[in-house]
Amino acid sequence: MLSIDILLNAIVTGILLGSVYASLALGLGITFGILHIPNIAHPTLVVAGAFFVYTLTQWGIDPIVAAVIGLVPFYLLGVVLYAFYSAVFERKGGANVLQSLTLFFGLSLVIEILLSLGFGSELKSVSVSYIGLSLKLGVLTVPYRLLIPALLAPVTIAAVWLYLSRTNSGTAIRAVAHEERALSIAGLNPASVKRHAFGIATATAVIAGAALIMVGPIEPFAGRYQIGRVFAIVVLAGMGSIPGSLVIAIIIGIAEALVSSYLNPSWSPGVAFAILLLGLALRPQGLFGAAR
Amino acid sequence: MNRLIIENLSAGYGAVSVLRKVSLELNESEMVALLGMNGNGKSTLFNCILGFVRASAGRIVLEWNGKNTDLTKLQPHEIVRLGLSIVPEGRRLVPNISVEDNLKLAGSNPGVRDRMKQNLAYCFETFPLLLERRRQIASTMSGGQQQLLAIARSLMTAPKIIIIDEPSVGLAPIVVRDVLNAITQLREKSNMTILMAEQSFFQAIDVSSRAYVLSHGSIQREFKRSDGEIAHDEIRRAMLGAH
Ligand SMILES: Nc1ncnc2c1ncn2[C@@H]1O[C@H](COP(=O)(O)OP(=O)(O)OP(=O)(O)O)[C@@H](O)[C@H]1O
Numbered sequence: 434m435l436s437i438d439i440l441l442n443a444i445v446t447g448i449l450l451g452s453v454y455a456s457l458a459l460g461l462g463i464t465f466g467i468l469h470i471p472n473i474a475h476p477t478l479v480v481a482g483a484f485f486v487y488t489l490t491q492w493g494i495d496p497i498v499a500a501v502i503g504l505v506p507f508y509l510l511g512v513v514l515y516a517f518y519s520a521v522f523e524r525k526g527g528a529n530v531l532q533s534l535t536l537f538f539g540l541s542l543v544i545e546i547l548l549s550l551g552f553g554s555e556l557k558s559v560s561v562s563y564i565g566l567s568l569k570l571g572v573l574t575v576p577y578r579l580l581i582p583a584l585l586a587p588v589t590i591a592a593v594w595l596y597l598s599r600t601n602s603g604t605a606i607r608a609v610a611h612e613e614r615a616l617s618i619a620g621l622n623p624a625s626v627k628r629h630a631f632g633i634a635t636a637t638a639v640i641a642g643a644a645l646i647m648v649g650p651i652e653p654f655a656g657r658y659q660i661g662r663v664f665a666i667v668v669l670a671g672m673g674s675i676p677g678s679l680v681i682a683i684i685i686g687i688a689e690a691l692v693s694s695y696l697n698p699s700w701s702p703g704v705a706f707a708i709l710l711l712g713l714a715l716r717p718q719g720l721f722g723a724a725r
Numbered sequence: 726m727n728r729l730i731i732e733n734l735s736a737g738y739g740a741v742s743v744l745r746k747v748s749l750e751l752n753e754s755e756m757v758a759l760l761g762m763n764g765n766g767k768s769t770l771f772n773c774i775l776g777f778v779r780a781s782a783g784r785i786v787l788e789w790n791g792k793n794t795d796l797t798k799l800q801p802h803e804i805v806r807l808g809l810s811i812v813p814e815g816r817r818l819v820p821n822i823s824v825e826d827n828l829k830l831a832g833s834n835p836g837v838r839d840r841m842k843q844n845l846a847y848c849f850e851t852f853p854l855l856l857e858r859r860r861q862i863a864s865t866m867s868g869g870q871q872q873l874l875a876i877a878r879s880l881m882t883a884p885k886i887i888i889i890d891e892p893s894v895g896l897a898p899i900v901v902r903d904v905l906n907a908i909t910q911l912r913e914k915s916n917m918t919i920l921m922a923e924q925s926f927f928q929a930i931d932v933s934s935r936a937y938v939l940s941h942g943s944i945q946r947e948f949k950r951s952d953g954e955i956a957h958d959e960i961r962r963a964m965l966g967a968h
């Protein structure tokens with residue numbers, strides 16, 4: 434039987450979950466969507482962010498405050514990772530996609546193993562006063578452990594997008610993959626522009642990590658389940674369309690919630706791909722991407 | 726005297742050598758033409774000066790205000806910050822951002838960004854068309870308009886020297902006139918030092934004080950306006966590689 438309150442709850446849960454997915458995809462939207470570097474380690478970096486947040490919450494720090502504290506160290510981590518990546522590849526005339534994928538796959542394995550060694554492989558969660566509670570609005574029950582992380586996405590995405598679209602350094606980031614030489618001609622070092630962008634992308638991983646560990650408990654290998662979904666979001670939004678990725682992530686979240694409520698919860702991981710295939714058949718450049 | 730000197734420069738791509746012992750000089754406030762047919766190495770020479778192609782031998786020295794800098798070991802953005810700017814082959818604009826953003830990007834490097842406003846105003850004053858179209862996405866402009874944008878962009882880095890690679894290539898004759906007028910105007914307005922490559926040389930030599938002919942990767946001849954009217958036939962012969 435189709436009851437309206439199950440439907441409404443599924444939709445609201447989907448919107449909130451989708452918003453969390455958007456946080457997870459944001460960094461990839463920068464590295465892959467804008468810089469065209471297929472950083473499949475991004476979900477693992479998000480998990481590393483979650484463990485960073487977990488560690489600080491053990492000392493009584495609020496997870497969101499912990500994420501803000503993590504911005505600078507994760508930015509620096511991203512800068513170091515990019516420096517390593519470019520030392521390995523770009524100096525030799527650029528990496529091909531397969532080589533980059535291998536490098537980032539290896540990187541995510543290393544991070545996963547380090548996390549397992551440091552934290553063990555059992556699930557970790559954060560306990561904050563508001564996390565067990567729910568907001569009740571008529572027939573809707575919205576748990577705070579979903580609502581609060583969901584609110585992080587629009588804020589972070591807006592901040593990143595304003596930076597990219599309104600500042601000169603943002604313009605340089607948007608330009609570098611299209612016409613690297615235009616940056617050199619402008620007297621800007623393309624390598625340091627990319628390093629900076631990679632740093633920002635990695636910094637968003639700690640925010641996404643906070644969101645992820647608030648939603649539910651986490652283990653070191655949790656990133657693996659997110660890779661397909663975040664790539665689907667970035668590609669479907671259209672490479673480089675950061676605000677579009679929020680819309681796509683929410684569509685995927687709603688579809689997943691409906692599929693698990695009405696069909697079978699075990700099908701929901703396939704939903705993102707079904708939507709990706711359908712979307713790309715209709716608009717190969719992505720839903721919000723410009724034709725190229 | 727302020728100048729750029731190139732001495733015995735050789736360069737190429739991998740095993741293919743393109744430039745062989747090229748020597749030339751460019752003095753402050755001069756406009757010099759570099760003439761040569763397709764594939765004789767004009768763009769390679771310019772890309773060497775800007776650091777995009779590495780020299781295998783020879784020197785490129787910027788002598789300016791009593792300071793001598795060898796450019797051959799520097800990266801392109803460092804060379805640009807020293808005051809060389811280029812209007813490159815293929816223009817190399819950022820296609821997906823606006824005219825104004827293309828200009829601002831060039832004006833945002835640490836060496837010049839505190840003068841961004843003045844530099845932008847100067848560009849718009851010199852090229853009113855770009856002011857009108859400042860919100861237009863670069864790739865949606867016509868070839869001639871994009872060429873003007875590429876020239877304007879080269880001003881944003883406050884250059885001592887501008888290097889222009891075949892500004893007229895691919896443009897309709899009437900547009901070519903506009904582009905060359907813009908360059909001439911730039912000369913008259915600010916006495917800019919310019920090195921410009923061309924193969925359709927009629928207009929180029931009219932506005933230049935000297936011309937080098939590059940053939941098969943070497944400087945074949947040098948023509949000076951001070952030696953009298955430059956005969957077109959002689960240039961043509963030199964460009965075809967006759968001695
Ligand atoms: N990236 C490259 N890799 C290999 N060879 C190149 C490359 N660029 C140019 N060449 C070769 O170097 C030679 C000189 O080319 P270059 O572009 O410098 O000539 P040009 O005088 O600028 O010609 P045009 O008037 O057609 O622009 C040509 O034989 C060309 O094929």
Ligand SMILES: [Mg+2]
Nearest residue numbers: 767768769814
């Ligand atoms: Mg050329």
